[in-house]
Amino acid sequence: MPLAKRTLNMRPRKAAPPRILSLSAIMQMVRKAKAAGKRVVTTNGCFDILHVGHARYLAFAREQGDLLIVGVNSDSSVRRNKGPARPIVSERERAELVASLRSVDAVYIFDETTPDRWLGKLRPHIHVKGADREMSEIVERRTVERFGGRVIRAPYIKGKSTSTILARIKS
Numbered sequence: 001m002p003l004a005k006r007t008l009n010m011r012p013r014k015a016a017p018p019r020i021l022s023l024s025a026i027m028q029m030v031r032k033a034k035a036a037g038k039r040v041v042t043t044n045g046c047f048d049i050l051h052v053g054h055a056r057y058l059a060f061a062r063e064q065g066d067l068l069i070v071g072v073n074s075d076s077s078v079r080r081n082k083g084p085a086r087p088i089v090s091e092r093e094r095a096e097l098v099a100s101l102r103s104v105d106a107v108y109i110f111d112e113t114t115p116d117r118w119l120g121k122l123r124p125h126i127h128v129k130g131a132d133r134e135m136s137e138i139v140e141r142r143t144v145e146r147f148g149g150r151v152i153r154a155p156y157i158k159g160k161s162t163s164t165i166l167a168r169i170k171s
Contacts (some may be wrong), residue, residue, distance in 0.1 A: 053160030
């Protein structure tokens with residue numbers, strides 16, 4: 001079948017991809033993983049325009065353990081953190097893109113400004129953040145450490161960010 005004809009017959013996906021889950025479903029997944037002796041890793045972010053920096057960051061995070069849970073900021077959370085012009089891509093689409101990556105086991109869309117609430121419930125062994133932030137700037141660090149977890153900084157890839165991409169588009 002020619003490519004053009006196949007493309008015309010594609011229907012938009014209506015149901016959430018199976019790896020975009022509720023917090024209760026993720027909590028159950030985490031309980032099972034911990035009971036099996038697996039190491040749970042979390043990270044979070046806006047992931048507004050998915051790029052190679054995100055892919056490498058999430059692959060690094062996955063290498064830190066056995067199960068990677070990614071918190072994606074909701075649209076309103078992104079606006080509070082980044083300003084009224086963001087996000088560029090909707091929360092459902094950002095979550096679907098992140099969930100489609102091989103390194104990611106599950107995605108949770110959270111509405112709070114910080115990930116503290118859901119991290120306190122999951123109590124990960126490891127929480128990964130980018131090395132573009134100092135440890136003192138990682139607001140969820142206290143929550144993760146309070147429950148015995150560690151925060152690890154992923155290598156920062158200079159020039160590979162949504163802000164850089166947006167600046168290049170504007171210029």
